[in-house]
Amino acid sequence: MKNKRVIILVAVLAFLAGVLILREILFRPGEKLTLLATEPALYQTGVDPNLEKISFQFNQNVEGFNFSFNIFPDFAYQTQIENNQLFIIPEKPLNGEENYLIEIREETSSFYFPLEFITSQKIDENTSIPEEEGGLGDPKAEEEIAKIVLEDYPLFYQTPKTTDSWQADYSQKGELTIFYQSSKNRETIQQEVFAWMESEGVDPQTHNFKWQPVSQINN
Known part of the structure; x- marks a missing residue:
């Protein structure tokens, strides 16, 4: 019985270690890559x-x-x-x-x-180079x-956009990835993101979105 408890404890610790390692991989601490x-x-x-x-x-x-x-x-x-x-x-x-x-x-x-x-x-040996003019x-x-x-990328110059509870950045053409605090309501975050886009003169319907909950937002 004692050995069984030890095996269960080891399995739980191994699982927690795996979760921590995965968290380090997915959410690197430190300064944002710029x-x-x-x-x-x-x-x-x-x-x-x-x-x-x-x-x-x-x-x-x-x-x-x-x-x-x-x-x-x-x-x-x-x-x-x-x-x-x-x-x-x-x-x-x-x-x-x-x-x-x-x-x-x-x-x-x-x-x-x-x-x-x-x-x-492209210049090669058989190409004559014209004299440069001003300008x-x-x-x-x-x-x-x-x-x-x-x-x-209509919001190219406005991204990444970071607030206390979410961050928006382009992941590809016409697609924004939204990282938001997992403790916040997603619908509320969505309303805030859409309001920000509209304030920049961009219709949210012109974009696709990826919503990624995270433990914290790195400013």
Whole structure:
């Protein structure tokens, strides 16, 4: 009888340990993962198609994070992480005069960022290089790219949105993930989120939602 109790106690402790480990994986403590800089910069034009790497600099070491990418137009690449920097290394030169979109996300930290840039004309030995004229190229290029981003992510510049009881951020085009305190009523949270969207001039019906209860909101 005593041995049976010991076995049950060990099983319970093992279960609790598993729950704690899972909690650490799903809800990492500490500072929120934040992107500090990219190279090329967001909406940059005239990017060299022969660039060796595309870099993302974060506010913390990212060696333990699991990033995923959606790239259009697609190209073969490798990734490399060094402390707080993530690199995408193209295996071949990029296309010339191409509008690239690189969506990067890290699910466990609810991180998402769409990097857009435009490459310059690809130059080879048989291409004559015209003399440069003054100016910065097409002055409407950045406006056009920004317009495209806002069509898919109308609240791009307002997210992540964090309150004391919930946080909203894009998980993909037209989809917001809402992390909310599990102690709060979901219907109340939903009303608050929709009211915030409407105050920003965005109809909630234009978006899909994922509702994720969590123990606390990290500001």
